[in-house]
Amino acid sequence: MQKLKRIYYSAGLISIILLPVLCLIHIKNSKPFRNSYSMNFQNWDGQENSEFFKNNMAFLNTKKFTTVALTGNTISDSIKLEEAQKNIQVLVKSKDSVSGIKFHFGQKSQYWTYIRVLDIINIEQGGNYFSYKNDILFTNPKPPKPVKFDKNAEPLRIITCGSSGFDSDFEEDVWGAIWQKTIEIGKKYYLPIIAYILMLFFTFRRILNEHKSSVNIK
Structure with missing residues (x-):
């Protein structure tokens, strides 16, 4: 029995x-x-x-x-914004519905x-703000009015229609995002990908041909 010859295709390997x-390395x-990132x-x-x-x-005038x-x-604006963030944080925690902060953007503002x-405003969860011309006005919303409950009223019955599985929000299409990113990478680097696939194809085809030739010789 003839011993098969090992194939070494160093350049391809x-x-x-x-x-x-x-x-x-190139991608890195x-x-x-x-x-x-985005925000509303x-x-x-x-x-x-x-x-x-x-x-x-009418609400803001009060x-x-x-x-x-x-x-x-840049320097002074950064200091002002840092101080304003602290003031907004205090304002949100205090639930003060009288005070507010107005950001005025000058002609040379960036x-x-x-x-x-x-x-x-988003970081400090201050959702109540109003944009007007060159200003952004922030203040806490009106305090909710107390609700009076009638003790003699009949209890409210809640009826759920349909499957409870639809109550939750739609799940994020994770695989769709991954597939989209894969397509973008493929479009950007299609030439190296094609060259790599062809190199694999010709390398393994040569190995198979050499193996078949060795078997036929026996």
Whole structure:
């Protein structure tokens, strides 16, 4: 029985091993992935005659606002915003419905200060704010009115229709996001991927052909 000859295709094997490593190094250095974040916000629609605007202005006119003027100076604006965040934190915890903070954006104010103000309000869970022209006004909402319960009233019966499985929010499509990211990577690096697949194909085809030739010789 003839001993089969071992096949060493050094160039192909080295390429198969090194190509994924080089690909990972390239991806790490080029930093193709980027984390994106978003947040909800409301902006003034420019309509001053609407009932929504009039009601909000009537509500805001009853408040005492402390003005934070953002002038465009990076250092001073950063200090003002840091102090304003502390004041908002205290205001939210105190549930003070009289005081408020008004952020005024000057002509030279920078865009990052606008985003930072919205970020601070979201971080401190101060959802009640109003955008008007060059200002963002923040204050606590009106305290809820006490509800009087009638002791003689009949208890409320709650009837659930349908399956309780639909009560929860829709689950995040995790696999959809992963698949989308995979497609984006494939579109960006399709040439190296094709070259790698072809290299694997020709390498294994040569190994199979060599093996068949050795078997036929026997």
